[in-house]
Amino acid sequence: xxxxxxxxxxxxxxxxxxxxxxxxxxxxxxxxxxxxxxxxxxxxxxxxxxxxxxxxxxxxxxxxx
Numbered sequence: 001x002x003x004x005x006x007x008x009x010x011x012x013x014x015x016x017x018x019x020x021x022x023x024x025x026x027x028x029x030x031x032x033x034x035x036x037x038x039x040x041x042x043x044x045x046x047x048x049x050x051x052x053x054x055x056x057x058x059x060x061x062x063x064x065x
Contacts, residue, residue, distance in 0.1 A: 009022070009035070017054070020054055020057060020058075021050060021054060022034075024050050024053045024054060024057070025050060027053075028046070028049060028050065028053075030042065030046055030050070
């Protein structure tokens, strides 16, 4: 594996979608893995779970508005 470049995450610079993705990764206990190894280190199952929950939360937000 190649070494990831250190890139600091600035929450104020993230889009709402990106914030949601990080929030869900944290809920699933995957945030540490993402922060140390990057999004590419996730399995397809983990990525699919995050994507599914992003979609679910987005739908819930639309229903509330």
